[in-house]
Amino acid sequence: SAVISQKPSRDICQRGTSLTIQCQVDSQVTMMFWYRQQPGQSLTLIATANQGSEATYESGFVIDKFPISRPNLTFSTLTVSNMSPEDSSIYLCSGSHNEQFFGPGTRLTVL
């Protein structure tokens, strides 16, 4: 399986600011996804990152709050905009060929 890296691994941010998380895969993948995992909970899909076009968002997530880019088949970014403490979570990037594999996550704390 491919290896996914994320940057930053963690951050502490102030309310009202934005953070961009980068996801890099070491090989080309068909699909890339962004998930949120709140403390003690399961994974919730935010959106599918589409190469060269707008991301496909799940119910409850909107582009203005979570803009996503995917300029090629190995890289994607997720921005968490105008952050509030409720956005404190782990954000996970995943890639998929046949099976789906995950990055290590970005732990975000918003004060």
Place this chain on the structure above:
Amino acid sequence: GESVGLHLPTLSVQEGDNSIINCAYSNSASDYFIWYKQESGKGPQFIIDIRSNMDKRQGQRVTVLLNKTVKHLSLQIAATQPGDSAVYFCAENGRGTYKYIFGTGTRLKVLA
């Protein structure tokens, strides 16, 4: 460490015993299932998968059982080791879709 699994159901197993982790999936149309292991501070790691045309699949020390009648999936870990301590998630994928739906997760705690 990470707080993943803090509020999840916990299964405590003695080292060397077998573990059985259960999952009820939601969509009768799902045709592909994966078990993931998530250790503290890490992303989920693929363990084993199974397609809906099978009811059992074995890996190294792990077995997945699928009961489509009752929409139930289980992960059996033989001779559980301390390194097996983690949170385990099942995920389902529907035919013709690319999205995975994750179960609520179970924290496995291995007692020495």
